[in-house]
Amino acid sequence: MTSEAEPIITARGLRKKLGGREILHGLDFDIPAGRIYGLVGHNGAGKTTTLNAILGLTSCEGSIRVLGEDPFARRAQLMRNVAFISDVASLPRFLRVRELLTLVANIHPSFDQAKARQLLEGTDIRMQARVKELSKGMVAQLHLAVVMAIDAKLLVLDEPTLGLDITYRKRFYRRLLEDYMTEERTLLITTHQVDEIEFMLSDIMFMRDGDLILHMQMEAVNEKFSQLLISDATQKEPARALGPVFEETRFGQTVMVFDGVDRQALSAFGQVSTPTVSDLFVALMERPTSPRGEA
Numbered sequence: 425m426t427s428e429a430e431p432i433i434t435a436r437g438l439r440k441k442l443g444g445r446e447i448l449h450g451l452d453f454d455i456p457a458g459r460i461y462g463l464v465g466h467n468g469a470g471k472t473t474t475l476n477a478i479l480g481l482t483s484c485e486g487s488i489r490v491l492g493e494d495p496f497a498r499r500a501q502l503m504r505n506v507a508f509i510s511d512v513a514s515l516p517r518f519l520r521v522r523e524l525l526t527l528v529a530n531i532h533p534s535f536d537q538a539k540a541r542q543l544l545e546g547t548d549i550r551m552q553a554r555v556k557e558l559s560k561g562m563v564a565q566l567h568l569a570v571v572m573a574i575d576a577k578l579l580v581l582d583e584p585t586l587g588l589d590i591t592y593r594k595r596f597y598r599r600l601l602e603d604y605m606t607e608e609r610t611l612l613i614t615t616h617q618v619d620e621i622e623f624m625l626s627d628i629m630f631m632r633d634g635d636l637i638l639h640m641q642m643e644a645v646n647e648k649f650s651q652l653l654i655s656d657a658t659q660k661e662p663a664r665a666l667g668p669v670f671e672e673t674r675f676g677q678t679v680m681v682f683d684g685v686d687r688q689a690l691s692a693f694g695q696v697s698t699p700t701v702s703d704l705f706v707a708l709m710e711r712p713t714s715p716r717g718e719a
């Protein structure tokens with residue numbers, strides 16, 4: 425097993441300029457092995473650009489190492505241990521499923537064709553079918569089966585379930601968790617439906633306008649942040665005195681999010697819980713000063 429001391433990905437001062445504009449403003453982070461990371465951010469925050477830097481699809485300033493290598497300079501070698509699914513449907517549409525499996529077997533040294541066939545047995549996808557005849561959900565399933573049959577240390581998923589219905593999305597993530605994840609593998613996922621994957625995440629990263637504004641283990645999120653639901657309006661002012669980082673009204677009740685405030689103290693004013701990742705994201709996006717470099 426790769427030790428915690430040797431991160432799978434290390435970025436220092438990662439910057440990217442595109443079209444004369446800086447898209448990534450100097451990111452610093454380490455991603456250890458055996459974790460499931462959720463990378464969350466608004467449209468245009470720089471998530472795909474970050475993933476492209478990790479996958480060696482784009483060159484950047486600063487430094488990035490994936491499994492100890494520079495992904496841009498050593499992309500071909502690195503792809504033996506890295507697999508990815510992007511939101512851009514990238515499977516050749518004219519191929520039959522069995523031709524696709526043969527093609528991947530020919531180009532990918534860590535691909536186990538028998539395993540891919542076995543993964544497809546439980547689906548409606550036939551070996552004779554052409555990719556273009558499959559529904560979106562079936563293409564996603566096929567893509568996942570191909571990727572799950574690659575013995576990779578790092579799997580990068582960029583909006584992997586875009587356009588799929590809820591049943592497919594749930595099945596997709598369940599499969600990934602049950603049949604793929606081991607403590608030697610690392611998963612990095614971006615999605616705008618973060619509530620659906622929250623149950624499987626070990627860590628989250630929030631991006632805002634090319635900056636990393638939060639990078640934290642889920643357990644730490646639990647300890648650090650609290651959500652307070654206030655039904656009694658008279659409790660709003662005293663709760664506000666404790667300095668919420670966010671406040672809004674929902675169905676006539678007040679919701680506040682606190683950073684580092686004792687839950688016992690909060691419970692005097694209402695119902696205390698841990699905010700969901702999406703609630704926390706909304707709260708921190710509105711916070712004027714970003715806690716850069718927080719880990």
Ligand SMILES: Nc1ncnc2c1ncn2[C@@H]1O[C@H](COP(=O)(O)OP(=O)(O)OP(=O)(O)O)[C@@H](O)[C@H]1O
Pocket residue numbers: 442443447465466467468469470471472473474
């Ligand atoms: N080739 C390019 N030339 C110029 N600007 C680009 C290029 N590619 C991306 N950008 C810009 O970089 C910024 C970050 O884009 P990126 O795709 O990384 O965001 P994202 O967080 O993945 O967004 P989304 O959630 O919409 O996929 C955006 O403002 C985008 O317009």
